[in-house]
Amino acid sequence: MSFVTHLASAIDGTALDPNRLQTVHDGRPLWVRYDLDAVGAAVSRDDIASRAPTMWRYRELLPVDRDENVVSLGEGMTPLLRCERLGASLGLDDLWMKDDSQLPTGSFKSRGLAMAVSRAKELGATRLAIPTAGNAGGALAAYSARAGIEAWVFMPADTPEVNKAEAVNHGARAFLVDGLITDCGAIVREGTDHMGWFDVSTLKEPYRIEGKKTMGLELAEQLDWILPDVILYPTGGGTGLIGMWKAFDELASLGWLDSPDRPRMISCQAAGCAPIATAWAAGERFATPFPDPRTAASGLRVPTAIGDFMILDAVRESHGAALAATEERLLAWARRAAELEGISVCPEAGACLAVLEDLVAGGDIERSEKVVVYNTGAAQKYIELIRADVPLVTPPVDWEALTA
Numbered sequence: 001m002s003f004v005t006h007l008a009s010a011i012d013g014t015a016l017d018p019n020r021l022q023t024v025h026d027g028r029p030l031w032v033r034y035d036l037d038a039v040g041a042a043v044s045r046d047d048i049a050s051r052a053p054t055m056w057r058y059r060e061l062l063p064v065d066r067d068e069n070v071v072s073l074g075e076g077m078t079p080l081l082r083c084e085r086l087g088a089s090l091g092l093d094d095l096w097m098k099d100d101s102q103l104p105t106g107s108f109k110s111r112g113l114a115m116a117v118s119r120a121k122e123l124g125a126t127r128l129a130i131p132t133a134g135n136a137g138g139a140l141a142a143y144s145a146r147a148g149i150e151a152w153v154f155m156p157a158d159t160p161e162v163n164k165a166e167a168v169n170h171g172a173r174a175f176l177v178d179g180l181i182t183d184c185g186a187i188v189r190e191g192t193d194h195m196g197w198f199d200v201s202t203l204k205e206p207y208r209i210e211g212k213k214t215m216g217l218e219l220a221e222q223l224d225w226i227l228p229d230v231i232l233y234p235t236g237g238g239t240g241l242i243g244m245w246k247a248f249d250e251l252a253s254l255g256w257l258d259s260p261d262r263p264r265m266i267s268c269q270a271a272g273c274a275p276i277a278t279a280w281a282a283g284e285r286f287a288t289p290f291p292d293p294r295t296a297a298s299g300l301r302v303p304t305a306i307g308d309f310m311i312l313d314a315v316r317e318s319h320g321a322a323l324a325a326t327e328e329r330l331l332a333w334a335r336r337a338a339e340l341e342g343i344s345v346c347p348e349a350g351a352c353l354a355v356l357e358d359l360v361a362g363g364d365i366e367r368s369e370k371v372v373v374y375n376t377g378a379a380q381k382y383i384e385l386i387r388a389d390v391p392l393v394t395p396p397v398d399w400e401a402l403t404a
Contacts, residue, residue: 002065003034003042007206010310018063021123023204029307030206031246032063036253045256048221053077055111055214061250062115063210069122071147073104075114080222080372085340087371090353091360094370096228097337098219100377101344105166107377108215109139112239115211116200117143126150129197131184133236134159134298135377137174138166140200145170152197154184160298162381180293181302202237203307212240216247219372225251225258229369232356234348234376235267235276235322236302238311245314263372265315266359267322268352270295270330273303276311280322285309296385297330297347299376321364325354331385333357338379346377347385 007016009025016022022030039060051057054076064070078100087095103110113136120128129152130140137153144151151172155164156179167174177184188199202208220227227248233241245265251257269277273293279286287308293301305311315322325333334350337343345353352373359365379386393402 002063003036003039003060004063005033005035007031008033010307019123021120021125021198022206023199024306027306029203029209029310032206032210034061034250036250040254045221045225055114055211055218058214058217061213061217063207064115064118065122069118071114071118071121071143073110073114073142073146075103075110077218077222078102080219081341081343083337083341083343086337086353089336089340090357091367092365092369092371093367096370096372097341097343097349097375098215098372099343099375100215101346101375101379105135105139105142106381107135107139107346108212108240108374109135110143111214112136112208112211113139113143113200116205116207117147117149119207120198120200120205121147121149125198127152127195127197128200129188129191129195130154130200131181131188132159132163133181133301134163135381136202137172138163138170141167141170141172141174144172152188152195154187156180156184160382160384162383163298182289182304202239202305203242203310208239209243209246212243213247214243215240215374216244217251219244220247220251220257225256227257227259227261228263228372229261230266230320230365230371231263232266232268232352232371232373234297234300234351234374235269235311236299236348237305238267238276238307240374240376241265241267241314242307242310245318262318263320265318265320266352266355267311267315267320268355269322269324270297270300270351271324271326273301274324275303275305276308277322277324279308279312280315285312287312295327295330296382297351298382299346299348300351321359323355323358325351325358329354329357334379343375344379345375346379347382348377349373349375
């Protein structure tokens with residue numbers, strides 16, 4: 001059994017029943033709350049360390065009641081990679097990248113959708129629907145296929161080709177929409193009564209946060225329970241940043257952290273779609289929908305986030321920042337990181353590196369600080385952005401011309 005006690009409205013604390021499908025309260029997201037005293041009595045850090053290296057090793061801090069309802073594609077703990085050459089190019093001695101490109105569906109969306117589909121299955125849902133800018137649709141399709149649940153995916157017409165094919169290939173009913181992810185979300189909401197599906201949009205149900213929370217749980221364990229000084233996270237809907245901050249709170253309550261210090265959380269966006277960065281700069285708790293959003297980083301093209309206040313609360317509580325990078329730097333840094341470190345870096349993570357460059361240059365991050373950048377997806381999923389002109393060689397080879 002799980003140790004969940006209740007669901008709580010993030011806007012006013014109203015307690016809700018965790019044993020039925022829930023969406024939002026007063027239009028805002030829900031938290032999953034646990035009996036952390038009971039969790040601490042049931043499991044220790046040493047127990048966790050002896051378990052299989054998957055995100056399900058943190059079972060007591062996750063909401064699924066029964067093991068047979070876990071829907072898994074083998075989503076393992078992802079590597080935390082030291083980036084010495086990339087760090088040196090930025091003026092940092094202790095730079096790391098948490099590489100979620102190695103999850104089953106090629107992005108961090110595997111975490112959230114594995115959890116959301118598992119819990120939806122447990123609570124009796126038979127049809128799920130999602131609006132997506134790309135990777136979430138493919139992840140929902142894959143985990144729904146694994147669970148034997150029907151999936152419906154609505155995505156902007158200019159969604160990356162790989163993401164479109166991924167949803168269809170995994171058997172989802174997939175549709176393109178002439179508009180943005182917000183327009184896709186409106187279709188999902190409108191169709192709920194007609195189609196009888198459960199809406200698993202970002203933060204419209206409480207369990208994707210719990211899956212993304214494992215990013216923070218893994219990071220703490222991989223760093224021997226001492227958190228880094230700074231975390232940079234590419235922010236569209238922001239579930240991962242919110243989930244990590246929740247994970248750190250729960251770990252502190254359990255007494256599992258060996259230092260009271262928390263990371264400064266840096267929310268990173270593209271200048272062409274920066275509602276969170278704009279709200280942070282204005283000192284606002286809630287973000288205004290971003291006009292005419294444009295960025296090649298499809299995961300960042302979210303003009304309005306239902307969890308905007310949750311993101312901004314975590315950023316401010318951590319003494320962090322919400323910043324944006326220009327489009328050309330976003331892609332240049334993704335390519336540079338791949339060249340220097342061999343990591344398949346997505347354009348969203350490129351935004352983090354561009355923001356990091358600014359923070360180091362401005363003296364906001366010191367050379368000696370431990371910095372972690374989250375790579376949320378594989379570059380291969382953005383084939384339109386990584387196309388290259390490769391010269392043709394015809395034997396016999398002109399070696400001098402080849403090396404010119």
